Amino acid sequence: MRELIGENVFIRTVTMYHTGKVVAVSDTFVTLSDAAWIADTGRFSDALKTGKLSEVEPVQGLVRVSLGAIVDVFEWKHELPREQK
Numbered sequence: 001m002r003e004l005i006g007e008n009v010f011i012r013t014v015t016m017y018h019t020g021k022v023v024a025v026s027d028t029f030v031t032l033s034d035a036a037w038i039a040d041t042g043r044f045s046d047a048l049k050t051g052k053l054s055e056v057e058p059v060q061g062l063v064r065v066s067l068g069a070i071v072d073v074f075e076w077k078h079e080l081p082r083e084q085k
Contacts, residue, residue: 001025001067008076010038010048013069017041019053019080020063028067034080035063051078058082 004022011018011030017039020032039055041047047054058081 001030001073004030004073008078008080010074010076011065012071012074013065014071015069018063018065019076020059021080023062025067029064030067030070032063032065034082035059036081038081048074048076051076051081053081053085056081056083056085058084 002025005025006022008021009019016037018032018035018037020035022030023033024031036059037057038053039057040053042052042054046052
């Protein structure tokens with residue numbers, strides 16, 4: 001995970017989705033800035049391809065995601081979503 005510092009990512013956990021820029025990785029957490037909780041991706045493959053998401057809840061401040069809860073991490077090649085919808 002440390003190789004992702006500075007990269008924009010889409011993280012899928014056992015219960016949620018997050019987007020953000022990886023700013024730190026510890027033994028237990030990955031820390032994201034410019035993060036958003038993604039309530040609904042719409043068609044998942046299309047979301048990854050186009051960056052268009054159905055429901056977005058931007059987060060103020062940093063978000064720490066437990067490494068133990070992460071299912072997978074995708075490269076996010078789009079602008080990070082910062083507007084609520």
